[in-house]
Amino acid sequence: MSRWEPNARGRLEQAALELYLERGFEQTTVAEIAKQAGLTERTFFRHFADKREVLFAGAGSLQELFVNAVVGAPDSMAPIDAVAAALEAAAAPFRERREHARQRQAVIAANAELRERELIKLASLASAIADALRGRGVTEPAASLAAETGIAVFKVAFERWINPVDSADSINQPDLSQLIRESLDELKAVTAGS
Amino acid sequence: MSRWEPNARGRLEQAALELYLERGFEQTTVAEIAKQAGLTERTFFRHFADKREVLFAGAGSLQELFVNAVVGAPDSMAPIDAVAAALEAAAAPFRERREHARQRQAVIAANAELRERELIKLASLASAIADALRGRGVTEPAASLAAETGIAVFKVAFERWINPVDSADSINQPDLSQLIRESLDELKAVTAGS
DNA sequence: ACGCTGATGACAGTCACTGACATCGGTCGT
DNA sequence: ACGACCGATGTCAGTGACTGTCATCAGCGT
Numbered sequence: 001m002s003r004w005e006p007n008a009r010g011r012l013e014q015a016a017l018e019l020y021l022e023r024g025f026e027q028t029t030v031a032e033i034a035k036q037a038g039l040t041e042r043t044f045f046r047h048f049a050d051k052r053e054v055l056f057a058g059a060g061s062l063q064e065l066f067v068n069a070v071v072g073a074p075d076s077m078a079p080i081d082a083v084a085a086a087l088e089a090a091a092a093p094f095r096e097r098r099e100h101a102r103q104r105q106a107v108i109a110a111n112a113e114l115r116e117r118e119l120i121k122l123a124s125l126a127s128a129i130a131d132a133l134r135g136r137g138v139t140e141p142a143a144s145l146a147a148e149t150g151i152a153v154f155k156v157a158f159e160r161w162i163n164p165v166d167s168a169d170s171i172n173q174p175d176l177s178q179l180i181r182e183s184l185d186e187l188k189a190v191t192a193g194s
Numbered sequence: 195m196s197r198w199e200p201n202a203r204g205r206l207e208q209a210a211l212e213l214y215l216e217r218g219f220e221q222t223t224v225a226e227i228a229k230q231a232g233l234t235e236r237t238f239f240r241h242f243a244d245k246r247e248v249l250f251a252g253a254g255s256l257q258e259l260f261v262n263a264v265v266g267a268p269d270s271m272a273p274i275d276a277v278a279a280a281l282e283a284a285a286a287p288f289r290e291r292r293e294h295a296r297q298r299q300a301v302i303a304a305n306a307e308l309r310e311r312e313l314i315k316l317a318s319l320a321s322a323i324a325d326a327l328r329g330r331g332v333t334e335p336a337a338s339l340a341a342e343t344g345i346a347v348f349k350v351a352f353e354r355w356i357n358p359v360d361s362a363d364s365i366n367q368p369d370l371s372q373l374i375r376e377s378l379d380e381l382k383a384v385t386a387g388s
Numbered sequence: 389a390c391g392c393t394g395a396t397g398a399c400a401g402t403c404a405c406t407g408a409c410a411t412c413g414g415t416c417g418t
Numbered sequence: 419a420c421g422a423c424c425g426a427t428g429t430c431a432g433t434g435a436c437t438g439t440c441a442t443c444a445g446c447g448t
Contacts, residue, residue: 003413004427029403043427045405080385112314119313120306140359141350145381148349152342156335165334187339190274191385197444198396223434234397239436390448397442404435411428418420 009047009057011037016054021103025051025111052117055104059121063128065090070132079138083129083150084184090154091176098161098173105162126151149187157183203241203251205231210248215297219245219305246311249298253315257322259284264326273332277323277344278378284348285370292355292367299356320345343381351377 005011015036019028030051034044048054069086077085094101108114129147138146157179164174199205209230213222224245228238242248263280271279288295302308324341332340351373354360358368 008426030405031403040428041404042406042429046426049405051404115317116310116314119317120310123309123313141354141377141380142384144350145346145377146384148346149343149381149385152339152346155342156338160335183335183339186335187343188385190336190340191343191382202395224436225434235435236398236437237396240395243436245435391446392448393444393446395443398440400438402435402437404433406433407431409429411426413424413426415422415424417422 005038008037008039008043012039012044012047013054013057017103017107020055020107025107025114052114055107055114056117056121059125062090062093063125065093066125067128067132070129071135073136075136079133079136079142079146080149080184082133082136083146084153084180086129087150087154087157087180087184088177091180094161094176102162122151122155153180153183153187199232202231202233202237206233206238206241207248207251211297211301214249214301219301219308246308249301249308250311250315253318256284256287257319259287260319261322261326264323265329267330269330273327273330273336273340274343274378276327276330277340278347278374280323281344281348281351281374281378282371285374288355288370296356316345316349347374347377347381 012033016028016033019033019036030044031041033054034041037044044054048057066086066089069089070082073082073085108118126144126147129150130143133143133146134140157176160179160183161174161176166174206227210222210227213227213230224238225235227248228235231238238248242251260280260283263283264276267276267279302312320338320341323344324337327337327340328334351370354373354377355368355370360368
């Protein structure tokens with residue numbers, strides 16, 4: 001029998017999400033999260049750099065997924081299509097966790113500081129994708145533009161997945177991959193309009 | 195003669211930029227900024243919501259410029275071109291303040307929290323542009339995608355304006371409007387590649 | 389002259405976050 | 419089996435961002 005309950009980090013993540021949902025982000029103190037997880041405030045900060053980061057712990061593995069998918073795309077693929085392939089690859093792990101994603105997004109949407117953190121995570125993602133594209137021989141500024149564009153598409157598709165407008169989609173869970181394809185097609189139509 | 199020196203807000207902005215440049219953002223306390231401006235910490239927080247906001251005071255008027263330019267664009271213009279016109283309109287006021295813009299960007303680039311704040315300002319800009327586009331009858335998600343795309347173009351062009359790679363541009367100040375047009379053309383080339 | 393207003397100061401308080409040191413099961417080398 | 423060491427956690431004191439509240443006082447209108 002070990003000295004402490006296992007998975008301290010996971011307990012902190014769960015406690016934080018619950019409390020942020022119940023009381024809101026600002027009305028929750030780190031001490032409360034730690035107490036609910038059976039730990040101390042100091043330990044919270046050993047696992048997470050700040051009060052916001054506890055909601056973004058999975059961002060690292062998501063970024064890996066994206067980058068690997070870009071790197072692994074066939075050389076013949078145009079940059080924007082390599083990015084599109086990466087977006088669809090990254091969509092897969094969300095499929096099982098729509099409810100969790102929805103709760104998390106609700107918390108983030110309700111607080112400006114959390115939206116800031118989400119934006120910088122997405123920017124970091126875009127930067128990593130641009131790096132991967134440059135690794136494929138794509139030059140600047142095409143690499144950055146394709147990456148940023150891809151993230152914009154992902155944001156739009158994700159938002160439609162979480163919070164569907166279409167009445168059919170709001171009954172049956174829409175398919176994130178398909179929404180990504182649709183959004184990318186919309187984007188191509190928009191930018192072609194000159 | 196009035197009771198206090200005039201332009202307290204401006205003095206705080208200038209003191210903050212100077213100190214952030216000298217010592218870095220984190221190493222500067224609000225009390226120090228206030229003291230250098232001849233005011234107290236409490237007064238700083240009456241003018242700016244937080245320590246970061248003092249660098250982003252001008253964002254509001256920039257957003258006005260953008261939105262007015264989108265609203266004022268000829269009805270016949272395609273969404274992406276209306277956005278492009280707005281970007282060029284917004285470029286004008288920067289022309290006179292490249293050195294100031296450069297210092298400000300140097301401070302922001304050096305600190306993650308400031309980058310977060312910049313990103314949310316840009317996102318707010320994108321959201322306002324999307325609103326303006328919807329006011330022109332553009333439907334979703336085309337409005338959001340055109341707006342986000344426009345911001346991506348602006349970011350890339352601004353970065354190239356502040357920190358030119360091209361040797362000719364690094365001698366003569368490049369023209370921000372022209373960089374915007376070039377970047378938009380690059381984007382169109384990228385997204386057309388399918 | 390009088391009272392009101394608006395910008396500022398003074399001050400105490402909360403909370404996010406950090407550094408330093410203590411604690412103590414588990415593990416490893418012998 | 420024993421002792422040295424390690425790593426996750428606890429304890430505690432401190433800094434600094436930010437807030438609520440009340441006081442101050444020049445200027446302004448009446």
